[in-house]
Amino acid sequence: MGDASVTGSKVDFGAFAVLQKWPSLGNQRLPDREPYQVSEGTLDACISAxxxxxAPTRHLYEIRTAAQPPLVTDILSPEHVIELSRLREFL
Structure with missing residues (x-):
């Protein structure tokens, strides 16, 4: 029996994704506003962008893509994007 480990999980870095930025004031997200699109393309391209x-402004960004359980959710937080970037380096 094979356990599905994180290293065995496949991530489609070619999947469509959108990089979005939250409007901010004083480097803080404005919670009453909606994020706007900065760029779109592959998940790989959005992670690179x-x-x-x-680094001090990354908390204002998120990536939206189709979920790829268990590693990719439909909205990727900055911490999640950084982890995927590290994973991508190993592949």
Whole structure:
């Protein structure tokens, strides 16, 4: 019997994704506003675009894509994107 481990899970980095940014004031998200699209393309391209953002502003961004359980949710938080970026480096 094979257990599905994190390393055995497949992530489709070619899946369609959208990089979005939350409107902000003083480097803080404005909770009464909706995020707007910065770029779209593959999950891989959106992760790369996110990682090019200055680290102190990354909390203002998120990536939306089709969920790929268990590793990819439909809205990826900055911490999640960083983890996927690390995973991508191993593949």
């Amino acid at each position: 996110f990682m090019e953002k200055p």
